[in-house]
Amino acid sequence: MLTITSDFLIDNKPFKLISGSIHYFRILPEYWQDRLEKLKNMGCNTVETYIPWNFHEPKKGQFRFEGRYDFEKFIKLAENLGLYVIIRPSPYICAEWEWGGLPSWLLSDKKMKVRSNYKGFIKEVEEYYKVLMPRLVPHQIDHGGKIILMQIENEYGYFGFSKKYLRTLARLMRENGITVPFVTSDGPWGGCMGRGSIKEALPTGNFGSQVEKQFGVMKKYVGKGPLVCMEFWCGWFDAWGEEHHTSDLEQNKKDLTDALRLGHLNFYMFEGGTNFGFTAGKNLKSKKADITSYDYDAILTEDGKLTQKYEAFKKIIRDYEKEYPNDFTNIPETPLSTKIKQKAYGEIKVSESVSLWNTLEKIASPVLSEKPLNMENEKIGQDYGYILYRFPVSADAEISDITYKNARDRVTVFIENGNGTVCVENIGRENFGLKLNKQRKGIMPGGWIKYGGKKVKDFKIYSLDFSEEQISKIDFSSGVTIGPSFNKFILEISEEDECCDTFLDCTGWTKGVAFVNGFNLGRYWNIGPQTSLYIPAPLLHKGKNEIIMFEEKKTDTKIRLLENHNWK
Numbered sequence: 163m164l165t166i167t168s169d170f171l172i173d174n175k176p177f178k179l180i181s182g183s184i185h186y187f188r189i190l191p192e193y194w195q196d197r198l199e200k201l202k203n204m205g206c207n208t209v210e211t212y213i214p215w216n217f218h219e220p221k222k223g224q225f226r227f228e229g230r231y232d233f234e235k236f237i238k239l240a241e242n243l244g245l246y247v248i249i250r251p252s253p254y255i256c257a258e259w260e261w262g263g264l265p266s267w268l269l270s271d272k273k274m275k276v277r278s279n280y281k282g283f284i285k286e287v288e289e290y291y292k293v294l295m296p297r298l299v300p301h302q303i304d305h306g307g308k309i310i311l312m313q314i315e316n317e318y319g320y321f322g323f324s325k326k327y328l329r330t331l332a333r334l335m336r337e338n339g340i341t342v343p344f345v346t347s348d349g350p351w352g353g354c355m356g357r358g359s360i361k362e363a364l365p366t367g368n369f370g371s372q373v374e375k376q377f378g379v380m381k382k383y384v385g386k387g388p389l390v391c392m393e394f395w396c397g398w399f400d401a402w403g404e405e406h407h408t409s410d411l412e413q414n415k416k417d418l419t420d421a422l423r424l425g426h427l428n429f430y431m432f433e434g435g436t437n438f439g440f441t442a443g444k445n446l447k448s449k450k451a452d453i454t455s456y457d458y459d460a461i462l463t464e465d466g467k468l469t470q471k472y473e474a475f476k477k478i479i480r481d482y483e484k485e486y487p488n489d490f491t492n493i494p495e496t497p498l499s500t501k502i503k504q505k506a507y508g509e510i511k512v513s514e515s516v517s518l519w520n521t522l523e524k525i526a527s528p529v530l531s532e533k534p535l536n537m538e539n540e541k542i543g544q545d546y547g548y549i550l551y552r553f554p555v556s557a558d559a560e561i562s563d564i565t566y567k568n569a570r571d572r573v574t575v576f577i578e579n580g581n582g583t584v585c586v587e588n589i590g591r592e593n594f595g596l597k598l599n600k601q602r603k604g605i606m607p608g609g610w611i612k613y614g615g616k617k618v619k620d621f622k623i624y625s626l627d628f629s630e631e632q633i634s635k636i637d638f639s640s641g642v643t644i645g646p647s648f649n650k651f652i653l654e655i656s657e658e659d660e661c662c663d664t665f666l667d668c669t670g671w672t673k674g675v676a677f678v679n680g681f682n683l684g685r686y687w688n689i690g691p692q693t694s695l696y697i698p699a700p701l702l703h704k705g706k707n708e709i710i711m712f713e714e715k716k717t718d719t720k721i722r723l724l725e726n727h728n729w730k
């Protein structure tokens with residue numbers, strides 16, 4: 163049983179919370195055990211994870227809780243290692259994750275106001291909690307499990323100020339069986355913590371430096387309770403076209419020492435992992451959205467390797483343990499149980515290619531419409547990827563003849579074989595900021611496409627979400643003309659060889675999406691900073707493995723599989 167007084171107590175004994183963030187949804191299940199063992203061996207006694215709503219309910223009423231989506235298995239692995247657990251569930255998580263974890267189908271309601279008391283939003287949260295919370299209840303510490311804290315919302319003070327909304331979420335969680343203490347988390351500046359906290363929950367702070375100063379500010383909100391840095395930022399995320407961020411290790415070490423001395427902390431991130439598929443979000447100040455890698459310059463690399471930061475933090479924690487032995491149970495290191503190898507499989511030549519236009523009808527069925535419809539429109543029901551608006555044009559048509567209004571996000575116009583096509587890419591819904599209710603994609607209501615100065619009123623609308631089913635329908639027999647194309651490569655792994663982690667080098671390609679055996683690895687883009695994509699070994703198998711590159715512009719005739727990541 164965990165209780166909160168002036169400090170944390172578990173079974174009436176003082177407890178020093180030293181936690182690390184591991185997002186099960188950014189790591190394949192085969193590697194969960196490995197990452198948790200490494201967390202424990204560094205000296206952490208707790209693991210923290212979000213639960214993204216859109217990951218588990220991609221379509222209204224259609225839930226996924228098996229395989230990659232089995233967070234109960236992740237929790238049980240932590241429990242078996244003796245780790246406590248902090249859960250930060252939806253509705254909103256931020257996390258540089260697409261739309262902060264909110265499912266896109268919410269936007270089919272034209273009046274939708276997320277993170278508010280809008281009845282339509284609360285109704286959907288209530289229905290979701292009826293499914294989600296019962297899966298967490300048996301894992302709470304007062305039910306024999308290891309969940310010790312549950313967060314209400316996430317950094318709400320940056321977005322709103324409705325205490326009623328926060329209390330509604332708390333009430334719904336209690337009504338669905340959550341009994342452990344609640345926390346909130348906000349930056350301890352600009353009044354965020356005051357706006358984002360309620361008396362029913364312990365306020366915690368998110369920051370990565372000036373620990374003593376930040377904890378000092380937090381005392382105003384926390385009162386006599388324990389001081390907790392819920393997100394101890396020891397790295398940072400990257401956006402396309404920007405630099406690859408790295409932190410100052412010496413500063414990290416000083417801040418960690420101060421955090422241990424003055425309070426409690428959760429490392430954000432212990433391991434970042436990967437934004438597989440189209441799950442990368444978009445932040446307020448970035449025009450090009452976040453990259454596929456969520457390496458975060460974290461304590462473990464994207465593929466789970468130990469870093470200099472890991473060894474430095476481990477020493478600081480162990481030294482603290484010697485100085486304050488009553489705060490810890492001195493547990494010996496856990497042997498690593500997962501065999502992980504990396505391999506450079508080398509260069510592979512393209513085996514087949516086909517243009518998007520030559521296989522479009524095979525992979526997607528059009529919706530006929532007199533006007534362009536946005537992705538979230540109930541007739542389309544698309545969440546991520548590309549949406550195409552096609553219409554007939556004359557033989558002498560030019561791209562300059564086609565104009566459009568109110569398109570989000572990235573637009574490319576094509577003319578081929580008597581068709582005009584306006585292709586709109588969802589580069590990632592914003593996951594942070596005040597524009598969360600303005601994240602519909604494609605051509606917006608009230609928008610239009612004109613050809614020759616006149617509004618088009620005869621569309622075929624194609625959704626390219628690049629699901630595994632859609633990729634399996636690509637017909638490579640149709641050949642290549644011009645424009646976007648699919649390009650197939652075969653990696654053959656013999657029975658005598660091993661399936662190893664590897665990295666797909668995207669140098670020589672321009673922009674697109676890569677797939678391994680139908681699994682969407684995510685976007686690549688030659689503007690960097692990421693120039694390779696992580697391929698975990700569990701995605702490969704003995705025999706022939708199919709790698710497909712969907713390239714928007716310039717194709718290469720080869721790919722290379724490397725042993726390590728490339729950064730620009």
